[in-house]
Amino acid sequence: MLETTTTRHNPLIDPVLHAWSWEIPLYLFVGGVVAGMMVLAGLAMLRLARGEDSRTFFSMQTPLLAFMLLNAGMGALFLDLTHRLYVWRIYTTFQVTSPMSWGSWVLIIVYGVLLLSAAIRLPDAWPWLGRRVPQLGQLSDAITGSPGRMNLLGWTNIVLGVGLGIYTGILLNTMVARPLWNSAILGPLFLFSGLSAGAATVHLASVFLGQRPAPQGMISGAIAAMIQPMGKAPPEKKTVDALIRADVAFLVIELVLIALLLANLVTSSESHAVAAALIINGPYALSFWGIIVALGVLTPIVLQALELSHRIPHTIVPALLVLVGGYTLRWVMVNAGQTSQLVQAGL
């Protein structure tokens, strides 16, 4: 028997660590969604560069929506800070051993690339702005008119998207004090979860305001610019099907990675096995099996497979479930991970 008592009573630390609340899971989730959307947007930009017409769908409006989401995610990150007036300090240095420092600088690059990717779509999507800032139209023509530049922008989006997706997992992965996070699988898992959530977000966005012309006003145009497809036509059915097919593939890979994560932890040290028990049959088991695995991965796989084989009509339900599962994955991993700790050797 080993029984330890302590007089320590620090807020957020005791009885178990709970320093990070809803903000960090939300940031990791939004970061993953943005990463997934960047990869999808990048792939569509490559198609555009090859001369295929993907201009009517997610190649162009996706970066704008991703840009807005990224702002929301960074807002959540800012809210999590407790010494907020000093936030600028993060950009006066580069700490090579700190994943958070790497992430902060990567976010700046992502911010710039997304801004550029979004700006080239603005003159058509938000005519009010396009009329007032003609330079935007020139910028748009200079990039969309050149396959080389489009190709470069596409690849930049893909590489940064993959980097951002993996980073959201690596951020947790590097902390030796939290055994639940000590698996390199966390990086790819968050990447593929982000890819499926990104596909789900693009799918949802393509559903709303699909067939209306671009609103001419300032406010309505700004809102519509984020979510409506380019041009007059709604997304083609084959493009939507491709998105669903991609989503199913991402979800299947995510399921395999979840299994590998559990196998990795359970077969590791006692600390890791105890940490894994938190999500396998402990206090987070219901959220893990019920919401993440059953509702967030298995159900969307089945529903989307049925949609693709025309057994049921297309709905937004799988996309919504994927988003709920994606956020819950981050919520469970952040909270259960904070609870997990190194097990002291007993007798």
Add this chain to the structure above:
Amino acid sequence: MAPRFGMVIDTRKCVGCMDCVVACQTENDVPLGYCRDWIATEVRGEFPSLTMEIRSERCNHCDNPPCVTCCPTGASHVEDFGRTVQVTANKCIGCKACIAACPYGARYVHPDGYVDKCTFCAHRVKDGKDPACVSVCPTHCMYFGDLDDPKSAVSALLRTRKSHTLLPEAGTRPRVFYLT
């Protein structure tokens, strides 16, 4: 050669009176409801064969500090003087990565927003004094000094007595040692 400060605590002499805790709170203006050091009591074995170890715990000022490597601003750093781990409050953004990275739960968020912890009373040590906790211990169970100096009391105790550190498997190489 620059000193490498460490602490040695004799668990055979510690009675868990918490004088060290109170002295630290007074010396360092630790806010009410928080503590930089605390008493852990560990009972092992099966009744009636029980052993109890009482420890005064704090930041271990590790030789391989995960709080320093994860800090995005350099606020958590290893001080040149004494190789101790310190936090520069006006560089800290309060991201709490160091709190999550510390296996010992030694850090907390100060009500003013920055992350705070034991400093080994750097301000006293620079004046040639012992940390406040060491100086008030009524059983003289705490020792402070240069681990790299073979003539120091801490080095002598570690040579002649059995000792352990907390969670050595974390690879942090703690510099607070407990004599058994």
